[in-house]
Amino acid sequence: MTFLGKLAGGVLRGQGWPRSTPLLRGCLSAAALVASVDGTLSLAKRNRLDQILDELSGAQSFDLHRAVEFFESELGRIRADGRAGRSAALGNLQKTAGDEGAVALVLRVAQAIALADGAASPHAKSAVGDIAAALSAPAPDLSQAAAPQSGAARVIVIGNEKGGTGKSTAAIHIATGLAVQGKAVACLDLDGRQATLSRFLQYRSASGNALSAGLAVPRYRRIEPSAAPERAQGEQEERSLFEAAMTELRACEAIVIDTPGYNSHLARLAHARANVVVTPINDSFIDIDALADIDRERHEVRAPSNYCRMVWQEKEDRALRGGAALDWIVTRNRVGQLDSRNTREMAALLDVLARRMGFHLEPGFSERVVFRELFFRGMTLFDLAEEDVARSGRASLKRAKSEAASFLAAVTAPADHNTKAQRD
Ligand SMILES: Nc1ncnc2c1ncn2[C@@H]1O[C@H](COP(=O)(O)OP(=O)(O)OP(=O)(O)O)[C@@H](O)[C@H]1O
Numbered sequence: 127m128t129f130l131g132k133l134a135g136g137v138l139r140g141q142g143w144p145r146s147t148p149l150l151r152g153c154l155s156a157a158a159l160v161a162s163v164d165g166t167l168s169l170a171k172r173n174r175l176d177q178i179l180d181e182l183s184g185a186q187s188f189d190l191h192r193a194v195e196f197f198e199s200e201l202g203r204i205r206a207d208g209r210a211g212r213s214a215a216l217g218n219l220q221k222t223a224g225d226e227g228a229v230a231l232v233l234r235v236a237q238a239i240a241l242a243d244g245a246a247s248p249h250a251k252s253a254v255g256d257i258a259a260a261l262s263a264p265a266p267d268l269s270q271a272a273a274p275q276s277g278a279a280r281v282i283v284i285g286n287e288k289g290g291t292g293k294s295t296a297a298i299h300i301a302t303g304l305a306v307q308g309k310a311v312a313c314l315d316l317d318g319r320q321a322t323l324s325r326f327l328q329y330r331s332a333s334g335n336a337l338s339a340g341l342a343v344p345r346y347r348r349i350e351p352s353a354a355p356e357r358a359q360g361e362q363e364e365r366s367l368f369e370a371a372m373t374e375l376r377a378c379e380a381i382v383i384d385t386p387g388y389n390s391h392l393a394r395l396a397h398a399r400a401n402v403v404v405t406p407i408n409d410s411f412i413d414i415d416a417l418a419d420i421d422r423e424r425h426e427v428r429a430p431s432n433y434c435r436m437v438w439q440e441k442e443d444r445a446l447r448g449g450a451a452l453d454w455i456v457t458r459n460r461v462g463q464l465d466s467r468n469t470r471e472m473a474a475l476l477d478v479l480a481r482r483m484g485f486h487l488e489p490g491f492s493e494r495v496v497f498r499e500l501f502f503r504g505m506t507l508f509d510l511a512e513e514d515v516a517r518s519g520r521a522s523l524k525r526a527k528s529e530a531a532s533f534l535a536a537v538t539a540p541a542d543h544n545t546k547a548q549r550d
């Protein structure tokens with residue numbers, strides 16, 4: 127959860143636990159105060175607190191055990207002392223209000239806990255109001271924004287604002303992989319001008335081979351960017367086309383959306399509706415650079431890229447409004463066969479990034495010519511029968527097929543599995 131990342135970052139940046147105690151305690155008191163008002167502490171609120179503590183425990187200077195103890199004792203005290211306990215906790219919070227950043231963090235924690243059950247109860251709303259008053263700040267918005275809705279379909283968006291990283295290749299494999307499994311899958315091509323995914327599907331349906339082999343062809347829609355001269359009008363047009371396509375496709379089990387390799391309004395609309403975002407990156411430092419500004423010497427993230435910020439923000443907004451969680455998966459594409467020093471350094475840096483940005487890494491594809499061979503036949507590795515692969519005598523084809531299967535399993539795994547992987 128991004129706000130938790132910020133919380134951890136804000137609290138612990140360059141400081142040990144003892145020096146940052148007032149702010150950290152402020153955050154935990156706010157959480158305890160809001161959690162105490164609804165009688166029993168719901169599972170959702172407990173999970174949210176667990177996440178806060180998990181985030182904090184990632185920092186070495188942080189003593190998780192002490193924080194848990196602090197939260198529990200604060201919660202117990204507020205409950206036992208009733209009104210007096212609440213006043214004391216509010217008094218503690220006032221000591222926290224050093225600067226604007228601290229106040230904002232404390233309020234975000236209060237807001238997150240209040241919304242952990244999907245909608246804030248009247249008690250939770252009044253507790254957050256009291257906290258804001260004690261900190262002389264305006265109360266955060268606890269009204270519920272509509273959670274993304276797209277019928278029953280699982281929306282898998284492939285995105286990266288860098289071009290040529292393997293987005294369309296990933297989209298093609300996910301869509302055909304699901305179709306071969308017999309799933310009702312549809313595609314939406316938002317890179318309508320380049321239209322790689324649409325062209326592939328046209329080849330697939332037109333190909334005599336594909337038809338005679340009875341290959342499943344996913345339904346698809348293609349949207350081109352609006353040509354309207356006014357930006358507002360263009361965005362309005364794009365939104366209506368996008369919504370119409372999503373409504374039309376929503377009865378499917380999955381909608382796979384390919385996006386262009388640059389910042390676009392259509393891509394942002396898609397990310398706002400995603401259940402899963404898959405971000406392929408080429409196995410090179412240039413591609414890591416497109417995700418974040420990294421200090422290679424110190425193995426540190428200096429600043430996330432605009433694309434990272436966008437996904438990060440989306441995850442955070444979902445968490446705050448209690449909407450469906452967004453699972454963010456990054457896959458390495460065109461991985462070299464040799465275990466070079468660069469490859470190992472990439473892996474280490476991606477680990478650092480994953481923890482900072484809240485994504486998880488899953489296996490991608492090695493550098494393989496077979497994708498290009500199959501593309502013009504409208505086919506993927508999933509369409510090749512095991513016997514044909516064995517008969518071909520190409521060991522690399524067998525490896526490619528199993529790689530594709532692992533990739534598909536990773537990006538279509540149930541959210542629980544992915545959330546667990548993320549936390550691990
Ligand atoms: N693992 C791979 N091995 C070999 N070639 C690959 C691999 N992945 C992708 N390619 C090739 O790299 C090129 C770019 O891939 P692709 O079109 O999937 O990227 P993209 O991110 O969709 O690009 P764009 O941003 O332009 O839409 C294509 O020619 C594709 O066949």
Ligand SMILES: [Mg+2]
Pocket residue numbers: 293294295317320322384385386
């Ligand atoms: Mg593409």
